[in-house]
Amino acid sequence: MYKITCKITLEGINEETVRLKIKRGSGFWVNECFYHKYRWDEFGTYLDVDSYIYDGDLSNIEMIWRRALSNIERSNKMINFLFGAKIINEYPNHYNRDLETVSKIPATPLKSSENINRIHNFICALNNIVKSETKKARDNEDKLRKKYYAAINYCIRSLDAIDADLYEDALLSIYRGVEILAREKYKTFEQEIINNFRNKFSEFLDEVVDETYGERHRQLFEEFKPLISKKLMTDTRKILKSLRELKIFSENDLLEMKNLCDVRNSLSHGNTEENEISIDLLAKGLYVLRSIIAIMILDKKLPKAYPFADLVH
Structure with a gap:
């Protein structure tokens, strides 16, 4: 199993300072990436992210390296989606990173918060x-x-x-x-719309031509139906x-x-x-x-x- 750790800076698109409303030192999972060591100082807000590669072909180190960085990029973008703003502006093409060999994913105690729970609930619902x-x-x-x-x-x-x-x-x-x-x-609800159209067509037959909708009208209705479902x-x-x-x-x-x-x-x-x-x-x-x-x-x-x-x- 392999791991890459990257450091990221959180910042608004107009260089605003970002606060995630989670406890200092805490973190969260987004798929195969663990975001941790949440911290801030007078210069900015930061997170470390670990990307784990543990399945598939593990013989090609270059490919593993690319997969790990790709995981981080996808997860960074998911975080931007979840928060509704591009708070991670840097993607990992210029990170300082080294590929590490690890025997297992270490225990990652989390400090629960509303924001962390919402991140995990959404990812879990999507994956399930x-x-x-x-x-x-x-x-x-x-x-x-x-x-x-x-x-x-x-x-x-x-x-x-x-x-x-x-x-x-x-x-x-x-x-x-x-x-x-x-x-x-x-x-x-598409079928409901078609049924309503059929009912209106039946009312038209009854009121205008004094006929009751029956089998001989079905073919005519089938010709009308695409006008509703595709044209109108x-x-x-x-x-x-x-x-x-x-x-x-x-x-x-x-x-x-x-x-x-x-x-x-x-x-x-x-x-x-x-x-x-x-x-x-x-x-x-x-x-x-x-x-x-x-x-x-x-x-x-x-x-x-x-x-x-x-x-x-």
Whole structure:
């Protein structure tokens, strides 16, 4: 088994001082990485992170070294997602690091806190999505977990893009993440929409042509159905309908997301100079995306799902 230890600095995108609201000297796990020795001084806030490599081919030292650093980079980005801000600005391409041989993962006593519990609860819930015994059910759960990871990665991309002042890229990443999860949510009530359409069609037959919906009308209805499921229910409408069904967003949230979808659609048609993208719109989009992930994975609203940090200007 091998280990790499890196030292990281926590800092806001505008060089603010970051406080994680955990006890000095404590730490937490994110997958194969243990973040520990949380500390701060007048110059900054710091963590050490250990990345363990204990499975797969352990004969290629160069590959092990790359895997360890890749684990740290992925975990750093996950921390940025969980805190909703790019508080780890440095990724491990320039860390001072040495590969160590270790016989076991040492005991890592943790000082419990609300933030640490939230980090562990989220990671645990994400890793435990695949839990069924049958292959078909496990395959479906694995596909769902991959969609959650995709949405999280789009959120991370948007944070990186905002940090680089690439607002168009940030908006497109937010939209894509919301779209993935909204499509998943839409599946749960799509049949209800089709049934409502069938009922309206039946009422039309009864009131206008004095006929009762029956087998001979079914083929005609099947021809109409794609107009509802594919033409009328556009991605924007599916997104807004799904957000409304989650029952956690205000009318203002929905209005802002309609605006974000409209800007995205305009950009997709090549109108790159006609759309002003404000940081407030991006902030609202990130709030909505992280809220969807929280409610779908943890069944909790955003303020109760994620850890939080203080930024001191």
